[in-house]
Amino acid sequence: MIQYHDVWKAFDAPVLQGVSFGVDEGEMFGIFGPSGTGKSVLLKTTIGLIDLDRGDVTVEGDSVYRGGKASLRRVRYRVGYVFQNAALFDSLDIYENVEMGLPEEELRGMKRLDVTRRVWDALELVNLEPAQVLRKLPSELSGGMRKRAGIARAIVGRPRILLWDEPTTGLDPVNTAAVERLIVRLSQELNVTSIIVTHDIQGGLEMCDRVAMLEGGHLRFIGEPDAFRQSSDPVVRAFVDRAAAMAALDEVEV
Amino acid sequence: MGQVSRNVAEHAGQLGLLVGRSARAFATLQVSPRSVLQQIYIMGVQSIPIVLITAILAGIVTSQQGGYQFQGAVPLYVLGSIVVASVVLELGPVLTAIILVGRVGARITAELGTMKVSEQIDAFHALGRDPVAMLAAPRILAGVIVVPILVAIANVVGVLAGMVAARLTLGLGFESFLYGARLFWHNWDLFYSLTKAVVFGFSIPVISIHMGLRTSGGAAGVGRTTTASVMFMTLTILILDALFPPLLLQ
Numbered sequence A: 001m002i003q004y005h006d007v008w009k010a011f012d013a014p015v016l017q018g019v020s021f022g023v024d025e026g027e028m029f030g031i032f033g034p035s036g037t038g039k040s041v042l043l044k045t046t047i048g049l050i051d052l053d054r055g056d057v058t059v060e061g062d063s064v065y066r067g068g069k070a071s072l073r074r075v076r077y078r079v080g081y082v083f084q085n086a087a088l089f090d091s092l093d094i095y096e097n098v099e100m101g102l103p104e105e106e107l108r109g110m111k112r113l114d115v116t117r118r119v120w121d122a123l124e125l126v127n128l129e130p131a132q133v134l135r136k137l138p139s140e141l142s143g144g145m146r147k148r149a150g151i152a153r154a155i156v157g158r159p160r161i162l163l164w165d166e167p168t169t170g171l172d173p174v175n176t177a178a179v180e181r182l183i184v185r186l187s188q189e190l191n192v193t194s195i196i197v198t199h200d201i202q203g204g205l206e207m208c209d210r211v212a213m214l215e216g217g218h219l220r221f222i223g224e225p226d227a228f229r230q231s232s233d234p235v236v237r238a239f240v241d242r243a244a245a246m247a248a249l250d251e252v253e254v
Numbered sequence B: 001m002g003q004v005s006r007n008v009a010e011h012a013g014q015l016g017l018l019v020g021r022s023a024r025a026f027a028t029l030q031v032s033p034r035s036v037l038q039q040i041y042i043m044g045v046q047s048i049p050i051v052l053i054t055a056i057l058a059g060i061v062t063s064q065q066g067g068y069q070f071q072g073a074v075p076l077y078v079l080g081s082i083v084v085a086s087v088v089l090e091l092g093p094v095l096t097a098i099i100l101v102g103r104v105g106a107r108i109t110a111e112l113g114t115m116k117v118s119e120q121i122d123a124f125h126a127l128g129r130d131p132v133a134m135l136a137a138p139r140i141l142a143g144v145i146v147v148p149i150l151v152a153i154a155n156v157v158g159v160l161a162g163m164v165a166a167r168l169t170l171g172l173g174f175e176s177f178l179y180g181a182r183l184f185w186h187n188w189d190l191f192y193s194l195t196k197a198v199v200f201g202f203s204i205p206v207i208s209i210h211m212g213l214r215t216s217g218g219a220a221g222v223g224r225t226t227t228a229s230v231m232f233m234t235l236t237i238l239i240l241d242a243l244f245p246p247l248l249l250q
């Protein structure tokens, strides 16, 4: 349902060098990889936020880069995007921020009360107390709360596809678990397709149907979590071991 | 040299695109009147104090300077015409614009630059909203509305300040000052002044938005771009100002 066709992108240095893969409907797909390898860039290409040097992405048959405005519009309408740093609008309060997650056309035909209910429900889903945060500005919330408000904004429009850029980074264990449960629930109950970029290898391997590892501009690995755990590729191994060591360190600290 | 002309061409292209997209946002009624009013308040109402202070000082200085140069040479009432012409043709529009580069332009670049590096501009696109319609167009329209009004205020206040200063320090009465002012006045001067104001009121938001949306490289990038944007706007205003006489004063 989502296809990346030979995606190339260089900024000052090459970042993506011919990445091709597909994600199926209802699938939960994890992307791992060292910092700065282009995971965020890759995720952004899914909705055309980055101009490509070469290649294309299609979402349910609609081309992101070669289909013109209408096609891109349809794609963005179906996709919810959780930004790595929440990307809440500074000058709008949390209510207005989450409200922006409702497509403009839909918003115009909705009653005030229904909008409020949708915003309220979305905030509750991410474990935020609506009455407490609705009228706050993003700058008045903690980093973890902002992150969850960003997730609320991405899900309030009930997209069929969700792109998660490190949804749990910077969250405490309780909220990490809550967000992971939310991702799983959206996928199981609403058949939402999710692509999740994460540094939490263990969490990712448990949740996802398939995972990929991005390294040096290419997909170094793509396959099921078990295959990833047992991979004999030294690069994958080194990455998994380092991640395990980090996880162990985290547990010692807690 | 090739690099420079490539840069110029790139900026020009992007500026043109920004203006075109903003125009389309207006034509398709995508610009919310509320955000235009909000920008008018921020750019206009909040700038009044600094514009008043600048205009008063400009009026006083011109009047003093002129009085000093003309003492004994020509009838003193000519000072009325000197002050009015300097303030209305040059100091009113140009000083106001330079003040607004710092007060309004720098703010716009820093604000949009921060939105760019913190992915808020991406978020607009992701949510199917058009940042040009939501951010750029209201600021451009507000600039075109607000700057002529501020310049008109600066003109009146600058002339009054010059008149009062002439009376207090040179003993030139209000009547003589106004007599001199009327003697050489053309209505055309006011048109000229306000045309400059419209052009500056358009250039400041367009350049500052353009620079803001080009920002990359985190907080340091926002700082760098804001400085560059202020230079770009200041130079543009001075160059446009130099182009006005040959184009309009024939």
Ligand SMILES: Nc1ncnc2c1ncn2[C@@H]1O[C@H](COP(=O)(O)OP(=O)(O)OP(=O)(O)O)[C@@H](O)[C@H]1O
Residues within 6 Å of the ligand: A011, A012, A015, A033, A034, A035, A036, A037, A038, A039, A040, A041, A042, A084, B216
């Ligand atoms: N808009 C941009 N302009 C210039 N360079 C960029 C831009 N966006 C990303 N890059 C560069 O592309 C590379 C990949 O960035 P990206 O943000 O995708 O990494 P990442 O894999 O998401 O890393 P992290 O795990 O730290 O989030 C980096 O070297 C980055 O500097």
Ligand SMILES: [Mg+2]
Residues within 6 Å of the ligand: A039, A040, A041, A084, A165
């Ligand atoms: Mg990233």
